[in-house]
Amino acid sequence: MLIMQLAVQLLPDTVPGGLATLSLAVTLGLALGAIRVRGVKLGVSGVLFSSLIFGQLGLTVEPKVLDFLGDFALIIFVYAIGLQVGPSFLTSLRHEGLRLNLLSICVIVLGALLTLGIVKLAKLPIDSTSGLYAGAFTTTPGLAAGQEALKQARRGLEPAAISHAVALAGLAYTVTYPFGILGPILVIEALRRIFRVRIDQERANLAAAERVRRPPIETIDFEVTESVNVGTALKDHPLLRDNEIILTRLLRGSTVVVPTGETQIQLGDVYRAAGQRNVLGQLVRAMGKPATVDFERAGGDVGRMELVVTRTQVLRKSLRELNVSRRTGVSVTRVIRSGIELSPKATLRLQFGDNVIAVGPRAGLAIVEKELGNSPDRLNRPQLVPIFLGIVLGVAVGTMPLAVPGLHTTLRLGLAGGPMLAAIALSQFGNIGSVVWYMPTAANQLFRDFGLAVFLACVGLRAGNHFLQQLTQSGGVMMVLWGACITVLPVLLIGILARLLLKMNFVTLSGWVSGAMTSSPALLFAGELAQSDQPALAYAAVAPLGMLVPILCAQLLVVFLG
Numbered sequence: 001m002l003i004m005q006l007a008v009q010l011l012p013d014t015v016p017g018g019l020a021t022l023s024l025a026v027t028l029g030l031a032l033g034a035i036r037v038r039g040v041k042l043g044v045s046g047v048l049f050s051s052l053i054f055g056q057l058g059l060t061v062e063p064k065v066l067d068f069l070g071d072f073a074l075i076i077f078v079y080a081i082g083l084q085v086g087p088s089f090l091t092s093l094r095h096e097g098l099r100l101n102l103l104s105i106c107v108i109v110l111g112a113l114l115t116l117g118i119v120k121l122a123k124l125p126i127d128s129t130s131g132l133y134a135g136a137f138t139t140t141p142g143l144a145a146g147q148e149a150l151k152q153a154r155r156g157l158e159p160a161a162i163s164h165a166v167a168l169a170g171l172a173y174t175v176t177y178p179f180g181i182l183g184p185i186l187v188i189e190a191l192r193r194i195f196r197v198r199i200d201q202e203r204a205n206l207a208a209a210e211r212v213r214r215p216p217i218e219t220i221d222f223e224v225t226e227s228v229n230v231g232t233a234l235k236d237h238p239l240l241r242d243n244e245i246i247l248t249r250l251l252r253g254s255t256v257v258v259p260t261g262e263t264q265i266q267l268g269d270v271y272r273a274a275g276q277r278n279v280l281g282q283l284v285r286a287m288g289k290p291a292t293v294d295f296e297r298a299g300g301d302v303g304r305m306e307l308v309v310t311r312t313q314v315l316r317k318s319l320r321e322l323n324v325s326r327r328t329g330v331s332v333t334r335v336i337r338s339g340i341e342l343s344p345k346a347t348l349r350l351q352f353g354d355n356v357i358a359v360g361p362r363a364g365l366a367i368v369e370k371e372l373g374n375s376p377d378r379l380n381r382p383q384l385v386p387i388f389l390g391i392v393l394g395v396a397v398g399t400m401p402l403a404v405p406g407l408h409t410t411l412r413l414g415l416a417g418g419p420m421l422a423a424i425a426l427s428q429f430g431n432i433g434s435v436v437w438y439m440p441t442a443a444n445q446l447f448r449d450f451g452l453a454v455f456l457a458c459v460g461l462r463a464g465n466h467f468l469q470q471l472t473q474s475g476g477v478m479m480v481l482w483g484a485c486i487t488v489l490p491v492l493l494i495g496i497l498a499r500l501l502l503k504m505n506f507v508t509l510s511g512w513v514s515g516a517m518t519s520s521p522a523l524l525f526a527g528e529l530a531q532s533d534q535p536a537l538a539y540a541a542v543a544p545l546g547m548l549v550p551i552l553c554a555q556l557l558v559v560f561l562g
Contacts, residue, residue: 018061022069025051025059025457043521045138045181047453051460052174061461070458074144075419077451079391081547082423083439084448097541099502103494104516104542105549110490111137112553116560118482126561130554131169132479135176136183136486138519139550140455141417143173146554148414153558170462175476176483183487184522188510188529191495195506202506203532209505217334217341219248220280221295224269225288235261239283244343245275248333248359249295249302256295256302258329258360274333275343303362309354311373315431320346328367330360351430352438353379382443386435390426394419417551424544491516511535515542518550 026047033046061069115133119126130146133139147166154162191197224230234240234247250259251270259271270291273280284290295302309315314322324330332344336355342348350356350372358368398418413421426437439447491513498504498512510526513519515538526535 018065021054021059021061022051022454022457022461025054025461026453029457030453044449044452044456045177045521048174048177048456048460051457055461059461061458066458066462070455070462071144071415073451073454073458074141075391075394075415075451076447077455078141078415078417078547079387079394079419079423080439080444080447080451081543082394082420083390083427083437084444086424086427086437086544100508100512100515100538100542101545103498103512104546107490107494107516108137108546108549108553110494111486112550112557114486114490116557118486119561122478122482124479124482125168127165127168128172128479129169129557129561131172131174132176132483133486133557134169134550134554135173136180136483137517137550138177138180139547139554140452140459141420141547142550142554143169143459144455145414145417145551146558148412149555149558167462170459171476172479172483174459175480176487179480179484180487180517181519181521183484184491184513184517184519185525187488187492187495188513188522188526190492191499191509191513192506192529194496195499197506199506199530203530203534206505206507206532206534216277217274217343218277218280219272219274220284221270221272221291221293222284223288223291224265224267224271226286227267229265229287230267232265233261234259234263234265237265239279239286243275243279243283244345245273245279245283246331246333246344248272248274248331251293251295258302258331258364260325260329302360303365304357304359305365305369307356307358307369307372307374308376308379309350309352309356309372310375310378311371312352312431312434312436314350314372315352315436316349318347318349319344322350322371324358324364324368324371328360328364330358330364330368333357333359352436379438380440380442382439383436386426386437387439389435390422390437391419393426394422397422412555413551414555417548420547487517506530507532507534508538511538512542515539515546518543518546 029047029050030044031046032050033043035046112133115129115136118124119129119132124132127150130150131143134143134146147169150165150169151162154165157165192199229237239245240247247259249272250257250263252266252268265287270293271287272293272295273283275283319332324332334357335342335344335348335350336357337351337353356372358365360368395415395418398413398415400418401412412418423437430437494516495509495513498509499506504512507526507530510530511523511534514523514526514535523535523539526539
């Protein structure tokens with residue numbers, strides 16, 4: 001408290017003073033967010049509370065500076081999120097991800113409808129609607145979109161009236177945000193108690209289902225003893241042709257080589273095969289019997305190398321197009337992308353940062369290494385051109401009017417949705433020449449945390465002026481209660497239905513709750529409760545739409561209520 005009072009006297013109301021004020025608010029907020037209470041911590045969200053205290057004590061920032069910093073920080077935040085989730089966005093819409101996203105959209109839309117009903121029945125200030133919704137769902141981009149829609153809807157009013165409307169939305173967001181953080185955690189715990197969940201059993205059931213859906217890739221050595229296979233080219237053998245099995249090595253006599261599709265099978269051949277366990281078992285039974293061979297000691301000019309794809313010339317090319325096996329004798333045995341092991345099918349297209357495991361002659365491996373790049377240093381050097389070019393495209397997308405059937409006005413994705421959508425699209429596209437839309441994990445985390453911290457500080461400083469007085473005099477206490485209802489009821493209801501009707505595993509369900517509410521603290525709680533990384537996979541599957549859909553809902557609430 002003494003530091004803050006001293007800061008009030010020492011920091012003048014200038015741009016440098018404002019930047020110092022904002023930086024101090026962020027610093028103390030991050031310190032607050034690092035405090036763990038019963039396994040949960042606020043993280044970056046702590047900045048909102050520290051900046052509210054600063055605003056209440058009279059520490060201010062020049063309004064134009066605050067507006068610029070808030071907008072720029074928001075763009076950085078959502079653009080980094082788009083780059084992070086973009087590569088897996090389309091994949092998340094398939095299979096299990098499609099079901100999770102549909103459930104997530106139900107929660108988000110139901111929350112918007114509930115907000116609409118509460119504002120009308122409780123006769124809350126109309127201008128607070130988008131902020132009430134955004135705070136309950138802790139959707140920072142949703143708040144920005146709602147405030148931008150308010151400016152458009154009130155553009156015929158005096159500047160002071162417009163500022164008041166925007167501030168009211170910010171106040172509603174600020175008072176409902178704290179329970180928006182706590183609510184999803186309470187929902188996860190409530191679901192666990194309602195259904196009397198045993199975490200260890202749920203974890204085991206999920207692992208068993210995952211093994212059935214996506215069997216792990218294994219290796220096995222076998223010897224050819226069945227004469228029916230003799231003389232058949234590997235490419236013509238039905239089990240090898242129709243299944244995703246890779247033969248990585250062949251011991252014939254005393255020589256170790258890498259087999260190709262043209263290699264003809266002979267009795268006594270010993271192969272090393274990589275693939276799924278069930279098809280490997282079929283292959284061994286059809287060919288002969290398991291063998292125990294130390295290929296490393298057997299000799300031959302065969303090596304194994306782990307490579308990183310960093311050369312832009314091979315991006316978006318399939319393994320069939322690269323044709324490294326026929327040209328160099330090298331076989332690609334595995335491709336690991338974002339921690340997920342992919343089967344090296346001929347149609348698989350390489351992306352920047354893929355980890356490729358290759359086996360073959362050492363001379364061929366050297367050729368493949370040169371073609372793929374294998375320069376790990378490039379992964380740690382973010383390119384600035386794609387970042388700023390992507391932001392330009394994102395701002396352009398955000399300002400494009402979207403006509404909605406049945407509405408007499410247009411919507412815009414704004415600075416919250418435009419950069420995110422552009423980043424998702426660009427990350428799917430991959431690259432243009434040497435410009436690659438890839439951001440190292442550490443850099444992406446830095447951009448996200450920096451952008452979110454500065455934006456929350458701007459929101460808090462803007463809403464913090466006489467915050468306690470406004471909270472007690474403007475129905476703020478009731479707004480907190482209404483916000484809690486909006487946070488809990490939709491996701492709890494859909495969560496119960498998902499468990500009862502869809503028999504969703506609780507580990508997945510806890511991650512889905514976190515993703516539908518875009519709550520990082522809830523994800524941390526779910527991960528520690530389940531002692532598993534599986535909640536993070538469900539979170540990643542629904543987070544992109546969980547951030548985009550509320551942007552439109554927040555604007556629609558403003559449009560419907562006028």
